[in-house]
Amino acid sequence: MSLLQQTIDAIRPQDAQARSQAKARLDQLIMPHWALGRLMDLAMELAGMTGSIKPPVARKTIVTMAGDHGVAAEGVSKYPQEVTSQMVMGFVHGVAGINVLSRLVGARVVVADLGVAADLGELVRAGKIIGKKVAMGTANMARGPAMTRQQAQRSIEAGIEVANELAASTDVFGTGDMGIANTTPSTAILAVLTGTPVPDITGRGTGIDDQTLDRKIAVVQRAIQVNQPDPTDPLDVLTKVGGFEIGGLAGLVLGAAAQRKPVVVDGFISTAGAMIACALAPRAGDYLIAAHRSMEQGHRFMHSHLGKTPLLDLNLRLGEGTGAALALHLVEAAARVLTEVATFEEASVSKAKA
Amino acid sequence: MSLLQQTIDAIRPQDAQARSQAKARLDQLIMPHWALGRLMDLAMELAGMTGSIKPPVARKTIVTMAGDHGVAAEGVSKYPQEVTSQMVMGFVHGVAGINVLSRLVGARVVVADLGVAADLGELVRAGKIIGKKVAMGTANMARGPAMTRQQAQRSIEAGIEVANELAASTDVFGTGDMGIANTTPSTAILAVLTGTPVPDITGRGTGIDDQTLDRKIAVVQRAIQVNQPDPTDPLDVLTKVGGFEIGGLAGLVLGAAAQRKPVVVDGFISTAGAMIACALAPRAGDYLIAAHRSMEQGHRFMHSHLGKTPLLDLNLRLGEGTGAALALHLVEAAARVLTEVATFEEASVSKAKA
Numbered sequence: 001m002s003l004l005q006q007t008i009d010a011i012r013p014q015d016a017q018a019r020s021q022a023k024a025r026l027d028q029l030i031m032p033h034w035a036l037g038r039l040m041d042l043a044m045e046l047a048g049m050t051g052s053i054k055p056p057v058a059r060k061t062i063v064t065m066a067g068d069h070g071v072a073a074e075g076v077s078k079y080p081q082e083v084t085s086q087m088v089m090g091f092v093h094g095v096a097g098i099n100v101l102s103r104l105v106g107a108r109v110v111v112a113d114l115g116v117a118a119d120l121g122e123l124v125r126a127g128k129i130i131g132k133k134v135a136m137g138t139a140n141m142a143r144g145p146a147m148t149r150q151q152a153q154r155s156i157e158a159g160i161e162v163a164n165e166l167a168a169s170t171d172v173f174g175t176g177d178m179g180i181a182n183t184t185p186s187t188a189i190l191a192v193l194t195g196t197p198v199p200d201i202t203g204r205g206t207g208i209d210d211q212t213l214d215r216k217i218a219v220v221q222r223a224i225q226v227n228q229p230d231p232t233d234p235l236d237v238l239t240k241v242g243g244f245e246i247g248g249l250a251g252l253v254l255g256a257a258a259q260r261k262p263v264v265v266d267g268f269i270s271t272a273g274a275m276i277a278c279a280l281a282p283r284a285g286d287y288l289i290a291a292h293r294s295m296e297q298g299h300r301f302m303h304s305h306l307g308k309t310p311l312l313d314l315n316l317r318l319g320e321g322t323g324a325a326l327a328l329h330l331v332e333a334a335a336r337v338l339t340e341v342a343t344f345e346e347a348s349v350s351k352a353k354a
Numbered sequence: 355m356s357l358l359q360q361t362i363d364a365i366r367p368q369d370a371q372a373r374s375q376a377k378a379r380l381d382q383l384i385m386p387h388w389a390l391g392r393l394m395d396l397a398m399e400l401a402g403m404t405g406s407i408k409p410p411v412a413r414k415t416i417v418t419m420a421g422d423h424g425v426a427a428e429g430v431s432k433y434p435q436e437v438t439s440q441m442v443m444g445f446v447h448g449v450a451g452i453n454v455l456s457r458l459v460g461a462r463v464v465v466a467d468l469g470v471a472a473d474l475g476e477l478v479r480a481g482k483i484i485g486k487k488v489a490m491g492t493a494n495m496a497r498g499p500a501m502t503r504q505q506a507q508r509s510i511e512a513g514i515e516v517a518n519e520l521a522a523s524t525d526v527f528g529t530g531d532m533g534i535a536n537t538t539p540s541t542a543i544l545a546v547l548t549g550t551p552v553p554d555i556t557g558r559g560t561g562i563d564d565q566t567l568d569r570k571i572a573v574v575q576r577a578i579q580v581n582q583p584d585p586t587d588p589l590d591v592l593t594k595v596g597g598f599e600i601g602g603l604a605g606l607v608l609g610a611a612a613q614r615k616p617v618v619v620d621g622f623i624s625t626a627g628a629m630i631a632c633a634l635a636p637r638a639g640d641y642l643i644a645a646h647r648s649m650e651q652g653h654r655f656m657h658s659h660l661g662k663t664p665l666l667d668l669n670l671r672l673g674e675g676t677g678a679a680l681a682l683h684l685v686e687a688a689a690r691v692l693t694e695v696a697t698f699e700e701a702s703v704s705k706a707k708a
Binding site (some may be wrong): 029030031032033036037038039060078079080082083086089090091093095096097099100101104105127189205206295311313314315316317318322326329330332333336337340341342346347348349350351352353354 | 362383384385386389390391392393433434436437440442443444447449450451453454455457458459470513517559560561649664665667668669670672676680683684686687690691694695696700701702703704706707
C-alpha cells in the first residue's frame, strides 16, 4: 500500500472523551461561563486532537514549503520567478517575516524545497533546508497539466515524509509557503473543488494591478478549461492545476493528522493544500486550525468549504507561515487556559447566583 | 495646577517624523508591499507613539484596576459583589485568566484597588497590590450620583499616579478591570458620551438572562434620568454614572499618553475608561491600541467613537486585561517586523517589476 493510502487510513477522529473532559474543566474555570470564548473552543479542539486534557503545545514547528510555477510565464505575478529561491535564502539567513514572527513565538522554521526552479542542493547538503524536490518547477497549467499524476502523489508523500520526520520533535505544526505565482494554482484548486466562479475568488496576490488581475482570471479559467480537472479526484486536481509545494502542504496536513498533531494552517496557498488533504481524507479536518483570514478574497470561500473560522483577521497577504506563527500564540494561550486557570472550587470563588 | 490638568497638558501628538521614518523602512521590507497589513500599521503607530523607529516593547505591564459598584444592589449582575475581592485574591495567587495569559506573553500584572468594598489593606501592606482606594465601592447610581466630583478626580489622579510609578519600568501598558456590575456604569458612560440609545448598547455582561437584561437597561436609563450627567463634562459623567476603577483606567490612559507609552486597551470597561480619558484629552487617543472587540454589544460603538479598529475578535467577555494580554503579542510582533525583517537591499532580493 502507498504511503499516501497508509496515511489516509491512519487518520482517526478527535478523541471525544478528552474533548468532553476538557469541556467539563473549562465550564468550571473562575470566570463567567466560557468568557474566554474562542480560546476555550480552541482548547477543547486541542484536547480532542491530542487526546489529552493537558495538550502539549510547547514544541512548535512551522514548515515552509517552496516551489515554482510554470504559470508564472503568463505574467500573473508582480515579481520575477527568481524571488522564490532568493526568499529561500532569506529564510535560511533568518531575516524574513516568518523568521522574525517564529522567533517571537518560540517556533522552529523548517524550509522544504518541493520544487524550486533552482539548484538548492548545497543548502540541502548543509542541512539548512529539507530537499524534497519533485522537479524544477511545475509546467505551465494554462497550456496543459501542471505535473504528472505520479509527481502529484510524490509531492504529497514528500509532505507526509516531512511530517513523519518532524513528528517526534513537534507538538504543533504550522504551515507556510513560498512560490512566485502560487496564488494562481491555489485559486484554480478552489474553483474546481467548490465550483465557485473564478472572478469571485481571484485576488491580487502580491499586489497586481487591475489589468494583471484580469489576465490572472483568464489564465485560471483557461487552465481549468484546457485541463478539465475532475473535482471528485483530488489527485487529478493537484495534477492539472496544482503546485509541488501545495501537494507538499496537503501531505503535511495528512501526516500531522495521522500523528494526532494539531496543524495551524496559514494563508491562501496553505489552505489550498489543506483543501486537497481534506478532499482525500475528510477526517484530516479534525486536526486543522485556521490561523487567519487573508486579504486574498478567495480565502473566506476556502474556510467556509472547510467549515473553519479563522482566529485572526489582520489584512495579511504574505504567506511564508506568518499568519500561522501569529496564531500559534493563541494556540499556546488556549492550552494554558485549560491547564493553568483555577476552577471555582480550587480558588474558593463564589459561583453565579442560581 | 492639579495633577490631572498637568497630565492633560503634557500629552503631545505622535511623533510625525518617527512615523514617516518607520513607514519608509516598512515600505522596503522583503515582502510584497505592506503584506503584513495591520501589523505594519501598528508598527508605524508604535514608532509615532514612542518617537523611535526601534520602539521598545519588551517591558510590558498590565494594570488591572478593581472597584465595586453600588448599582450591584439593583440585581444587574449574575455574581455577588464579594466576587470582586475574591478575584483580586485570585490575581494575587496567580491563578486567574489574566495571570495565565500575562505569563505567556511575558507581561507583569499589577493589581490596583481603586474602590473594592472590602478591606484589602493587608495585601497593600504586603506589596501584593497597589492601594489607591477612593472609597468602599461607589454609591448606587440608580438613586443618585455614583460618587462626588472630588472622588471622580481622585480616581483619575490615582490612575495617573499608578502610570507615573510604573513608567520607568514599563515600555507598553495594558489595561484591565475587575468589578462586579461594572458593565452597567460602562454602558451608561457610553450612552451619555455618544447619545446612543441604551437598549442598543446594553449587553449581557457576565451572562445575564433576558429578564435581568431588561432590568439592566432600565437601571441604566434610570441612572441617566436621575443624575442628568453633562455629556460635555467628562468629570461629571464619571461622577454621576462611573466607577472608581473606570476613573483609574482613564487616569492610566492619560498618564501613559503623557509619558509617550503605548497603552493596549482591553474590553468594555477599559474602553469606557479610555473614553473618559479621550473626552478630557483628545490627544490621548494617539497612544491607544484597541486590543479586541468583545462580546459586549456596546463595545463596537466605543471603538467607532474612538476611531479605533480592534486587533482581535475572539468572543472574549472576561475583562481583567485578558484581551490586552493577547494583543500584546501582536504589539511585540509589530515592533519586531519593523526592526528585524530585512529590506530588499539588505537581503539582495529582486524587487517587483516596474
